Amino acid sequence: MARLKIAVLISGRGSNLQALIGACSAADAPAEIVLVLSNEPAAAGLQRAAAAGLPTRVVPHREFTDRAAFDAALDRHLREAEVELICLAGFMRLLTDAFVERWRDRMINIHPSLLPAFPGLNTHARALEAGVRFTGCTVHFVRTEMDTGPIIVQAAVPVHPEDDADSLAARVLEAEHQAYPLALRLIAEGRVGVVGGRTVISDAAAPSEALLNPVALPADAAPDPSCRN
Numbered sequence: 001m002a003r004l005k006i007a008v009l010i011s012g013r014g015s016n017l018q019a020l021i022g023a024c025s026a027a028d029a030p031a032e033i034v035l036v037l038s039n040e041p042a043a044a045g046l047q048r049a050a051a052a053g054l055p056t057r058v059v060p061h062r063e064f065t066d067r068a069a070f071d072a073a074l075d076r077h078l079r080e081a082e083v084e085l086i087c088l089a090g091f092m093r094l095l096t097d098a099f100v101e102r103w104r105d106r107m108i109n110i111h112p113s114l115l116p117a118f119p120g121l122n123t124h125a126r127a128l129e130a131g132v133r134f135t136g137c138t139v140h141f142v143r144t145e146m147d148t149g150p151i152i153v154q155a156a157v158p159v160h161p162e163d164d165a166d167s168l169a170a171r172v173l174e175a176e177h178q179a180y181p182l183a184l185r186l187i188a189e190g191r192v193g194v195v196g197g198r199t200v201i202s203d204a205a206a207p208s209e210a211l212l213n214p215v216a217l218p219a220d221a222a223p224d225p226s227c228r229n
């Protein structure tokens with residue numbers, strides 16, 4: 001079967017790009033990266049792409065007078081490479097509505113929270129502030145409103161009492177590196193449909209157990225009296 005041709009759009013570190021490179025290097029991978037695009041010439045992810053022998057292009061947003069012209073340049077590169085699916089992976093530019101619509105159901109993103117909780121930036125600090133016991137990441141189809149769109153895969157991780165934003169980000173990032181390749185594989189295998197604003201995934205199994213956090217306390221654990229209301 002022909003492999004799905006994907007482009008990965010980055011602005012920085014590129015660890016999710018690396019996870020996708022790994023996933024696409026398997027002999028039986030259903031997708032191949034035909035282009036890595038960055039708006040930042042200094043993005044570390046470009047080195048990762050070059051090391052993997054992948055074609056890269058830089059489209060520096062500062063050289064464009066408006067967003068439409070920038071998006072048109074992106075679009076030209078994507079069409080030239082005959083891209084079928086765009087994977088946003090830490091791409092820090094807002095795309096125009098016209099571009100998003102042109103790539104509707106053919107553009108996915110990874111976001112470091114369990115959407116619809118914590119859209120936008122600083123997700124880990126906000127999760128800690130809110131006191132949630134789980135957070136995670138979401139891979140979703142892109143819609144014009146930021147961090148919305150049909151959800152394909154989510155991965156949940158526990159929040160630990162001693163966490164700060166950095167330790168939580170590191171735990172979520174590990175989950176991202178599992179979730180993004182999985183979402184890509186499901187799409188490339190033709191198992192993901194969008195129906196009524198939600199995804200339908202054929203032949204996917206879901207976990208059956210509830211996750212608790214905190215886990216059950218030892219029987220002899222003494223409650224802290226100051227915590228009583």
Ligand code: GRF
Binds near residue numbers: 016
């Ligand atoms: C990730 O946390 C991703 O969820 C967010 O941007 C970050 C990119 O990290 N959209 P990397 O460049 O893939 O390492």
